Amino acid sequence: MRTRLAIKIHAFLEQRFPERRVFLKSDSDTRFIRLRSETQIVAFAGATLFVAWTIVATAILLMDSIGSGNFREQAKRDQATYQDRLNAISAERDARAEEAVAAQRRFNAALAQISVMQSELLESETRRRELETGIEVIQTTLRATMKQREIAREALAALKEETGENGAIQLAATEMPAQMTFMAEALERTAQQRDQIRSDAQSALQARSDLELEIKLMQERNDQIFRQLEEAMTVSVEPLDKMFRAAGMPTDSILEQVRRGYSGQGGPLTPLSFSTRGEEPSADEIRANNLLQQMDQLNLYRIAAERAPFANPVRAAVRFTSGFGYRRDPKTGGRRMHNGSDFAGKHGTDIYATADGVVTHAGWESGFGRLVRIRHDFGIETLYAHNSQIRVKVGQRVSRGDHIADMGSTGRSTGTHLHYEVHVNGRPVNPMTYIKAARNVF
Structure with missing residues (x-):
């Protein structure tokens, strides 16, 4: 039964993909390579899959590029709206104070x-x-x-x-x-x-x-x-x-x-x-x-x-690329805990202190690259990693909004971005909790 089925399949493939021979001739002798129907089918299927994968990957890259552009424009608009709202709230607060x-x-x-x-x-x-x-x-x-x-x-x-x-x-x-x-x-x-x-x-x-x-x-x-x-x-x-x-x-x-x-x-x-x-x-x-x-x-x-770190560490137009919690590691692909938030932007973008405090670390640290660590009141500490340049020194007292570093891609990083962490009593917490809490206040 198997023999007959195999014969029928072979005959069908011979009609579509007849056996071919590729001759290789040299000065002394002539040789050939026999391409059976099964071999031709495998090669044709591989080529088809490669072409299909190429088309799909190109489409995905184009869609991601278009989506990234739209997201950046939306982020710029949201940032402008946030700044306008912040200015209006500040003006209203000042008017209330004057009243x-x-x-x-x-x-x-x-x-x-x-x-x-x-x-x-x-x-x-x-x-x-x-x-x-x-x-x-x-x-x-x-x-x-x-x-x-x-x-x-x-x-x-x-x-x-x-x-x-x-x-x-x-x-x-x-x-x-x-x-x-x-x-x-x-x-x-x-x-x-x-x-x-x-x-x-x-x-x-x-x-x-x-x-x-x-x-x-x-x-x-x-x-x-x-x-x-x-x-x-x-x-x-x-x-x-x-x-x-x-x-x-x-x-x-x-x-x-x-x-x-x-x-x-x-x-x-x-x-x-x-x-x-x-x-x-x-x-x-x-x-x-x-x-x-x-x-x-x-x-x-x-x-x-x-x-307290209620301010945003970056004021320019940036892209929020990764949040607090478990995620797929960009280097190894495994599932790992991410203790902060990532903001991707242009190389050299100004980075600001999110609260008053004292600089406890300003230099290189494994994995973080050029790192700034600031100790605040209430047992809070903030970290600013992967910087291209550091603008403060250890022991320096900074205020909220002071320029402390420039965005870069030093350390364990796949591209230019800021890795921002908030620790409370030594335990990492979600930084966006503070930023969102102050969104309609400052």
Whole structure:
């Protein structure tokens, strides 16, 4: 059965690929190479596969080249959009800060005006009490004078009974002219003082009503200023808090660490105190102290943000070629852990520090090539590998955004790119966690 099938197959192949002989002739003899049908089929299939593989590989390279160009253009557009958004957010943040400073100035001016008005009100109240005391004294004097007048009348009546009307009048005229004149003048002065005191009391009451109205309007303006400041603080603090939480950083311990090491920055804000008599703070004092605490917290957040790697190490147009996690090794092809993120760009592209810190390594390291290692606060360390040139030295203190190196392809690398790592307490973490957390903040 096999023999017949083989014969049929051989006959079919002989029809399509007849046996051929290739003659090789030399000066002394002639030889030939016999090409059977099976050999011709194998050669034809190999050539066909080679041509097909060549076509497919060329198409893949063309598609990858076109896709890479489109991706670079998209990356440039995204970078431009990100820069515009960053500038807009910075401008908005500065405007909010100016509004907060202006509101604080208005608040201080309002507090000063309230203090002046309170002093005037206290003086008016003191004047009113003095006037009331004067009125009481005058009324007491008037009552005593009226009592003396009644006594004089009774004495005059007694004289009338004893000496008669004419005698009494003559006696009174001769003995008490000075007393009557004094009493008349005293009564007139008392009446004038009473009228003046009533007029002053009415003026004081009107002034008090005007001051109370002014104080009420001032309290309403203060309340409006407080609301604006509280809204500004909420808008400023919440994004920073969300950024730290999105990066997996405990905000309480971070702020406490910054507060302990707060040096050379002016010191934290102190609470307001409007009274030295040991009284309970008013509602405005409590709100003002809360605002000052939020301002202090905002300052601490901004200081902490400068010391954590939230910035992008490359600002030029680059291509994100590899992320954090397991991947196919570009050298060996095996599956290995990749502890950072790769950004491919032009040779010599500027590389920037992503946070404030101290350079602990600036030189060659096996596998990384020219490497810059920076130690930051909160147990964080950043690595910048495969550089063509290093711009910093060991022990140098750098700030976020400082130019520290140029992009290259030194060490174990297949092309020009930056290998960027972030370590927390010696353990590598995904750098994009920090960059994405700050995308809508800075």
